[in-house]
Amino acid sequence: MKLKTILMASTVFAFASAANAEDKVLNIYNWSDYIAEDTIEKFEKETGIKVTYDVFDSNEVLEAKLLAGNSGYDLVVPSASFMARQIKAGVFQKLDKSKLPNLANLDAGVMGNVATYDEGNEHAVVYLWGTTGIGYNEGKVAERLGDSAPTDSWALIFDKDNAAKLADCGISVLDAPTEMIPAAMKYLGIDPRSTDPADFKKASELFAQIKPHIRYFHSSQYINDLANGDICLTVGWSGDIFQARDRAAEADNGVSVAYTIPKEGALSWFDMLAIPTDAKNAENAHKFIDFVMDAQITADITNYVWFSSANTPALKLIDQEILDDPGIFPSDEVKAKLWVAPVYDARTDRAINREWTSVKTGQ
Amino acid sequence: MGFGSLKRYLVILPPMLWLGLFFLIPFFVVLQVSLADPALTRPPFTAIFTWDGWWPTGFLGDLENYKFLLSDSLYINSYWNSIKIAAIGAFVCLIIGYPIAYVIARAHANMRNTLLLLVILPFWTSSLLRVYALIGMYSPNGFINSTLSWLGIIDTPLQLMQTDFAVYSGIVITYLPLMILPLYAALEKLDGDLMEAASDLGATPLATFWRVTLPLSLSGIVAGYLLVFIPSVGEFVIPALLGGPDQLMIGKTLWTEFFNNRDWPVASSVAMIMLAFLVIPMMFLRNTQGSREA
Numbered sequence: 001m002k003l004k005t006i007l008m009a010s011t012v013f014a015f016a017s018a019a020n021a022e023d024k025v026l027n028i029y030n031w032s033d034y035i036a037e038d039t040i041e042k043f044e045k046e047t048g049i050k051v052t053y054d055v056f057d058s059n060e061v062l063e064a065k066l067l068a069g070n071s072g073y074d075l076v077v078p079s080a081s082f083m084a085r086q087i088k089a090g091v092f093q094k095l096d097k098s099k100l101p102n103l104a105n106l107d108a109g110v111m112g113n114v115a116t117y118d119e120g121n122e123h124a125v126v127y128l129w130g131t132t133g134i135g136y137n138e139g140k141v142a143e144r145l146g147d148s149a150p151t152d153s154w155a156l157i158f159d160k161d162n163a164a165k166l167a168d169c170g171i172s173v174l175d176a177p178t179e180m181i182p183a184a185m186k187y188l189g190i191d192p193r194s195t196d197p198a199d200f201k202k203a204s205e206l207f208a209q210i211k212p213h214i215r216y217f218h219s220s221q222y223i224n225d226l227a228n229g230d231i232c233l234t235v236g237w238s239g240d241i242f243q244a245r246d247r248a249a250e251a252d253n254g255v256s257v258a259y260t261i262p263k264e265g266a267l268s269w270f271d272m273l274a275i276p277t278d279a280k281n282a283e284n285a286h287k288f289i290d291f292v293m294d295a296q297i298t299a300d301i302t303n304y305v306w307f308s309s310a311n312t313p314a315l316k317l318i319d320q321e322i323l324d325d326p327g328i329f330p331s332d333e334v335k336a337k338l339w340v341a342p343v344y345d346a347r348t349d350r351a352i353n354r355e356w357t358s359v360k361t362g363q
Numbered sequence: 364m365g366f367g368s369l370k371r372y373l374v375i376l377p378p379m380l381w382l383g384l385f386f387l388i389p390f391f392v393v394l395q396v397s398l399a400d401p402a403l404t405r406p407p408f409t410a411i412f413t414w415d416g417w418w419p420t421g422f423l424g425d426l427e428n429y430k431f432l433l434s435d436s437l438y439i440n441s442y443w444n445s446i447k448i449a450a451i452g453a454f455v456c457l458i459i460g461y462p463i464a465y466v467i468a469r470a471h472a473n474m475r476n477t478l479l480l481l482v483i484l485p486f487w488t489s490s491l492l493r494v495y496a497l498i499g500m501y502s503p504n505g506f507i508n509s510t511l512s513w514l515g516i517i518d519t520p521l522q523l524m525q526t527d528f529a530v531y532s533g534i535v536i537t538y539l540p541l542m543i544l545p546l547y548a549a550l551e552k553l554d555g556d557l558m559e560a561a562s563d564l565g566a567t568p569l570a571t572f573w574r575v576t577l578p579l580s581l582s583g584i585v586a587g588y589l590l591v592f593i594p595s596v597g598e599f600v601i602p603a604l605l606g607g608p609d610q611l612m613i614g615k616t617l618w619t620e621f622f623n624n625r626d627w628p629v630a631s632s633v634a635m636i637m638l639a640f641l642v643i644p645m646m647f648l649r650n651t652q653g654s655r656e657a
Contacts, residue, residue, distance in 0.1 A: 060622035067407045067625065089403045168519070170503070177623065216525055217608045230503050346401055346625065353623040354435075357616075360608040363437055 026284040027052045029062065029073040031271065032220050033243055034128070036297075036304035043291050049284050057220035058176065066091045066276060074279040075288055077127055080270040081178070081341035084117035092123040092274045099286040100125070102293035110310035113340065114270050124272035125289060128239070128307040131338060132179045132267040133327070135222070135241030137232035138256045140169045154187040154262045157233060160209045167213035170231030175217040177356035178341060178349075179267055180207075180235065186264050186339075193342045197351040204355040208362070217360055223247070229255045238327055242306030259327040265337035270310075390638075397631035398424030408627045428632040438633065441616040442640065448527075448602075448612065449595035452534035456542040456591045457584065459535060464546035464583070465576075468553070479547065486540045493536055494604050501529055501605075525607035533601035538594065542587040549583025550576070585647075593641050613637055 032055040040051050056062050059082040065071040111121050118124055141149050144165045150156050182192035184203035222234040227247035245257035275285045299317035302309045308328050322328050399408040411424035432438040467478045500506045501523035508520040561571040599614030620630035
């Protein structure tokens with residue numbers, strides 16, 4: 001009898017807290033180092049919603065959770081090329097645009113770009129966008145390659161003589177096959193959007209030449225290492241490298257970091273705010289999406305993480321230094337050379353990942 | 364069935380339920396996925412049965428994924444490499460753990476619990492934290508390199524991270540207590556009189572160790588070795604954080620299948636085969652333990 005009472009009581013309690021939780025919580029899963037320090041705090045203060053904020057550093061990890069279902073997250077931030085596939089798998093719900101008055105702030109051109117992944121922009125809005133380019137330690141690269149170092153070209157890493165000279169100060173690349181293999185293809189003059197396994201193979205052969213000089217393959221560790229001077233050359237995401245530059249400047253450790261969009265062209269990607277079909281707090285997720293589309297909030301985020309915003313009124317509020325940086329807001333001429341990732345089918349994915357495994361392991 | 368055996372069944376019921384819930388059911392789930400095909404759905408694989416209400420009417424599974432594992436040497440090499448690294452890692456644990464266990468077993472009774480506590484204490488922290496601590500030690504600007512260069516022993520930092528050495532030391536740091544505890548249990552039971560007798564009969568300390576102590580602690584060695592070996596084979600965190608990219612281990616290969624290729628069926632067959640590799644040593648353990656008690 002006593003046990004029964006306890007069980008009853010705990011069940012009632014569980015229901016009560018669940019109901020309560022539904023009103024006032026929001027579970028967000030976002031990329032690491034990808035939000036301003038005070039964004040969550042401001043949102044909580046304004047809405048009274050308690051946010052649980054978790055981070056990941058690869059689209060693949062996010063995707064596995066979403067495909068498994070019941071991820072427990074109400075708002076996630078996939079890159080658009082991955083999201084296209086996830087929409088097909090039925091992972092995301094359609095946004096209720098009546099709850100998103102700030103949608104009008106978004107740049108129609110950028111939203112048009114992502115409509116190729118999400119027809120009619122029904123499932124997601126652009127959070128931030130950026131490019132995958134080269135970050136380097138200016139002092140150490142100049143020391144080893146002289147003033148004529150091709151810091152504006154993929155040759156800085158893909159030319160094996162350059163890579164060999166920079167090996168001792170540390171080279172890292174993203175552990176992201178769908179970004180690295182196309183970059184190598186671009187350097188070789190192949191269409192980076194090609195899905196032909198033979199083209200992947202050529203890229204992987206190019207990588208094999210510089211592999212002995214690559215210290216590691218990782219998608220988040222390079223921020224700190226570049227800032228500390230543990231590595232001197234990385235292929236990474238624009239804002240991450242700017243964060244490394246910022247951290248080095250703050251530490252005043254003599255490290256000076258620069259980011260370059262190679263002249264051959266680079267991948268541009270869009271990270272999207274989307275709500276999983278099984279989100280328990282979709283209402284709150286809409287509130288958060290609308291909140292970050294506010295011009296001031298977006299500007300605060302861009303000022304902190306150095307990734308480009310697609311928010312038109314926010315541009316007036318972004319630091320001049322960031323607006324003027326061609327690595328963050330590229331000129332139209334550079335923009336013309338950027339490419340967006342194709343959506344790979346399962347077979348192409350396996351082919352590109354297998355080439356990447358052979359780059360990393362030699363097998 | 365008498366009352367005694369009924370009681371016995373009642374005693375083993377909770378562990379059986381536990382095994383069923385957390386081993387057998389997941390096992391069949393993974394087995395089922397390994398027979399399916401990948402699909403762009405949620406979850407991302409096809410069903411292997413067609414159903415009519417509660418009754419399965421057709422079976423759609425096949426062994427294609429297992430055949431696929433044979434078609435690419437990547438998988439066999441991953442298994443082989445994992446087994447090699449786990450075997451060597453467990454052996455290093457044995458070499459380091461044996462003297463420690465021996466000293467603890469021979470220590471004064473008052474000291475034993477303190478010493479054992481010192482062995483177990485690090486086990487209370489997350490193994491992930493301990494691996495991260497190693498990164499702090501090994502990185503180019505880490506503790507070891509900065510100390511050595513401060514002492515003037517080296518000019519350029521030693522490459523300690525992303526090496527085999529880093530992986531082996533990760534395994535040792537993570538799993539050493541699993542080696543020491545069974546060794547201690549075996550050595551502690553050892554009758555001191557036997558060693559006295561051996562030396563009375565003219566055996567040198569070394570001969571006593573080889574011919575008395577070591578054979579009598581064999582059950583502890585086997586148990587400790589397998590306790591380290593088995594989790595090391597499937598280890599993902601240690602090779603991912605400390606190892607180099609060219610270090611092929613099955614944990615990382617499985618990760619690629621699951622996360623990069625989104626091919627849960629192939630990932631599941633990789634896991635099933637790994638399980639087979641691990642069940643065999645387990646049966647070996649059962650046999651040695653069984654014959655010892657007989």
